[in-house]
Amino acid sequence: MTQWIEKIKxxxxxxxxxxxxxxxxxxxxxxxxxxxxxxLNNSSDExxxxxxxxxxxxxxxxxxxxxxxxxxxxxxxSASDYEAQISELKTxxxxxxxNNYHYPDYLVSQFNSNGFSDIQQFLNTLTDHPELIxxxxxxxxxxxxxxxxxxxxxxxxxxxxxxxxxxxxHAILQYKLLGNSEVEWQTSQTFMD
Numbered sequence: 015m016t017q018w019i020e021k022i023k024x025x026x027x028x029x030x031x032x033x034x035x036x037x038x039x040x041x042x043x044x045x046x047x048x049x050x051x052x053x054l055n056n057s058s059d060e061x062x063x064x065x066x067x068x069x070x071x072x073x074x075x076x077x078x079x080x081x082x083x084x085x086x087x088x089x090x091x092s093a094s095d096y097e098a099q100i101s102e103l104k105t106x107x108x109x110x111x112x113n114n115y116h117y118p119d120y121l122v123s124q125f126n127s128n129g130f131s132d133i134q135q136f137l138n139t140l141t142d143h144p145e146l147i148x149x150x151x152x153x154x155x156x157x158x159x160x161x162x163x164x165x166x167x168x169x170x171x172x173x174x175x176x177x178x179x180x181x182x183x184h185a186i187l188q189y190k191l192l193g194n195s196e197v198e199w200q201t202s203q204t205f206m207d
Contacts, residue, residue, distance in 0.1 A: 117133055121133070121166065121168070124191065128193050129195035130195055134161065137162075137165075137166070137172070140161050140172075141161060144157060144158055144159065146185070146199055147204075149183060149204070149206065151178030152181055153180050155179045155180045156178055157177065170188055171189070171202070172188075173186060173187075174186075174187050182206075183207060185201055185202075185203065185205070186201075186203045187199055187202060188200045188201075
């Protein structure tokens with residue numbers, strides 16, 4: 015036993031040194047474990063925050079999807095409504111076009127025998143006679159006839175519309191067919207709007 019005590023005394027310095035190193039390692043490992051636990055807790059908090067953000071984004075995404083589907087439905091309904099309105103307007107337009115005034119056959123053949131393929135071609139000759147308009151244009155406008163808004167009243171008179179983009183008027187014109195698509199025009203009366 016004495017021998018053991020001697021051995022212990024001779025190695026006590028080494029044992030104290032080993033004990034100090036063991037304590038230092040134990041303290042270092044404890045500090046490291048505490049830091050790891052703290053980092054883990056911080057990471058857990060960050061993960062929890064990110065999960066909450068993801069949940070909020072998913073809710074927003076679901077809300078946006080619902081709004082998108084609602085808007086698509088409204089758009090489809092609007093398109094359907096517009097298509098119905100367009101169809102109705104086309105029907106009304108066709109009905110109006112079907113109600114156009116038809117000139118008597120004698121008048122049509124009178125124009126045909128004087129070189130006009132139809133009455134609109136005859137009315138278009140008005141554009142060659144702006145001198146028949148008794149009023150000058152204003153604000154830089156130029157008075158001109160609008161044959162598409164004019165009508166043959168009978169075998170001697172035409173109702174005609176004119177304007178310059180600022181002011182407008184109407185005229186009763188007398189005409190005489192000269193043959194070969196030639197017309198002699200004379201202003202009978204004008205009315206300003």
